[in-house]
Amino acid sequence: MISGEMPPVPKHVAIIMDGNGRWASERGLPRSVGHSKGVEAVRRTVKAAGDAGVDFLTLFAFSSENWSRPQSEVSDLMGLLRRFVRRDLAELHKSNVRIKIIGDRTDLRGDILPLLLEAEETTRNNTGLTLVIAFNYGSRDEIARATIRLAREVEAGRLKADAITPDLIGAHLDTAGIPDPDLIIRTSGEERLSNFLLWQAAYTEFVFLPQYWPDFGAEAFNEALRIFASRDRRFGGLSAKTAAVAG
Template identity: 65%
Template sequence: MINRQLVRIPEHVAIIMDGNGRWAQQRGLPRAMGHRKGVEAVRDVVRVAGEVGISYLTLFAFSSENWSRPEAEVTDLMGLLKAFIRRDLADLHSQNVRIRVIGSRDNLRSDILPLLIEAEETTRHNTGLTLVIAFNYGARDEIVRATKKLAEKVARGEIAAADIDSQAIENQLDTNGIPDPDLVIRTSGEERLSNFLLWQAAYAELLFVPEFWPDFSRDIFHAALETYARRDRRFGGVAPVATAAVS
């Protein structure tokens, strides 16, 4: 268990939940079983985040590139998402968890979009952990959509091109109002961001752990937070140099 008095807790943790399929294949199971086991890991991580005082937890649930996977696997993933929202929404709401969904909502299936909206609306006024679900999300697509919105504002004469700065872009991103992640964790041993929060993770601490997502336990999460606490975050600057006292 983390000693909150000794460990610096990140405000925002983002996780790339990778390795469900490989977890299943190693055990001779269908890939769908790995995804189902991964849902259990999601529940554990949400509980831990609330217990230790993390304010924002972002989970990369489904990328805009995942639609290219076999149709049967995509169908199973959609089924798991629907089951998670229907089964866990009331519990999350009772825990004061606020749900926010990021990603493109264009052309989403008619049985998915209403559930995502329901999850957001039901928990809109909760004040505890904000659980951000990145669904149909790709960072490049997010940035393209943001810049198109700004271009349209310029075309309408609402702003001048010279007014566009980093803050103007951030205001148009899906994550508007959400602080940048302090820590990005990726499971399964892969060491890349895979088009996840590319703008927001500019100064995040990155941590790659070897365990597949279904094996991401409370203890592994606690260890990751302790590793983060030992990092020296300088945000492009330099660490202060201790000077000797002059007598």
């Protein structure tokens, strides 16, 4: 980066919001309190992303594996989702935020799917930050569902098998139309993807931060952006500096 230039801002940041339960346990509090505090961190982070000029922010809200958690905890999480949509949707809409939901929508319980659809429809024409909520999401499941759709196209004679390309597979994923993440942040000190955006993360930069998610906010978000700006992204080729020397 030339001195005086603004550091590059990632177009798409994705976050694995980890550590709510441990945050609560270390304070002798119920896990539900940690999840509630995590919603406050979501609000801070959405604002920080918008202020930084990020175009897409994807949050891993609820994985397809999370249904195996104790029923009481799942109920608490669903209740938080309901309250977040009902209380925050108007403010997000006012802030020109567009909401996009990714994940398997089949067999969602009760009023959850209508709430998610309402959030998408209400903000559909907004032109600011796109907030992507990964709900009932698992990357392997997403890839399998995309593969099934392509197989049915081949079976019906509408597609040749050898016409399937990486771009075509990408166009059948839940994230179709969304650029791949430039940066994935995971909180709580854990360093794994946990079945999140496996296809899309082929050339993503990773930043693992020690903070539990309830403690996350603008300072930690901007620190991750600073780390990202220091990275030399090559996408399988030469860096700009190396290419200049080689040339």
